[in-house]
Amino acid sequence: MNRLRSALWLPLFDDLADPRVVARLAADAEEAGWDGCFVWDQLCRREPERQVADPWIALAAIATVTERIRLGPMVSALPRRRPAKVARESVTLDRLSAGRLTLGVGLGSDRFAGELSRTGEELDARRRWRMLDEFLAVLAAAWSGEPVRHRGEHYTVDGLAFLPRPVQRPDVPVWAAGFPGNAKPIRRAARLDGFFPANLEHPDQLAEVVGSLAALRRGRMASYDIAVGLPLGVDPEPYARAGATWWLPELEPGVRLDTVRGMLRDGPVA
Secondary structure, eight states, X not given: OOOOEEEEEEOOBGGGOOHHHHHHHHHHHHHTTOOEEEEOXXXXXXXXXXXXXXXXXXXHHHHHHOSSOEEEESOEEGGGXXXXXXXXXXXXXXXXXXXXXXXXXXOOOSTTTOXXXXXXXXXXXXXXXXXXXXXXXXXXXXXXXXXXXXXXXXOEEXXXXXXXXXXXXXXXXXXXXXXXXXXXXXXHHHTSSEEEESSXXXXXXXXXXXXXXXXXXXXXXXXXXEEEEEETTOOSHHHHHTTXXXXXXEOOTTOOHHHHHHHHHHOSOO
C-alpha cells in the first residue's frame, strides 16, 4: 500500500478569507505532521458565503510561514486565467516556497456561483478543454526558461522568457482534476504528474481509474500522485489500498474556523 500523505484543503471563504488565518492554520498543520496545505480557487460562491480570499496571495502567506509542507491551488480553473500571469505567479511561488508548489488544474464550472458567466469567461466546455490543453503547453514552455514563442487558437506569447526558472526540476508538478468516468481528463492526467478525481463514491471506482492511468502511462506510476478528497469521517485507508497517495479531507464552503482547528488537532492519517 502507498504511504498516504495528508493535506488540509481549505475553502477560502468567510472565516478562511483572511490570509493571516490561513497561514496560521498551515503553520500549525506542519507542526502537527500534515504533509500539505492546498486551497480552493474560486472567485465567488453562492450566499451565504460572501467573503473570499485570493488563492495566490493566501499561498504566498503559507509559503512564508512553513518550511516542509507542499502547497498549491486545488484546483485552478486555468481557462479563466492568463498563461503569462500564471507562469510568473507559479515560478515566483515555487521559488518563495523553495520548491514546494503543486499546481492543481481543471476546466472550471459555472454551476457553483456563475463565476464564468458573471465575468464574461468562456462557457462552452469543449472550447475550455482546448484552452486548458493550450494553457498547459504554454506553462511547460515558460518553465523551461527558454523564450516562449507560441501562437495558438487562444493564446499568444511572442518571445518572452520567464526567468528565473522554478526550483523544481524538470517542472512544477501538475495534477489534473476530472470526473473518474470521463476518459478525456484521465488521458490528460496521464500526461501530467497526478490526478485529482472528483466525486468518488467507492474505492473500487478509484481502483478502476488507477488501472486506466497505469495502462496509459505503461506502468510508470512510482512517482505519480493520486489525490482523493473525502468527506470527514470517511476512512481513507481503502482508497490508499486502491492507489491514492494523498488524502484531502473535505470541508464545506463557509466552514467555521473552530471546525478546521478541530480537524487539524485530530492529526493526519496514521
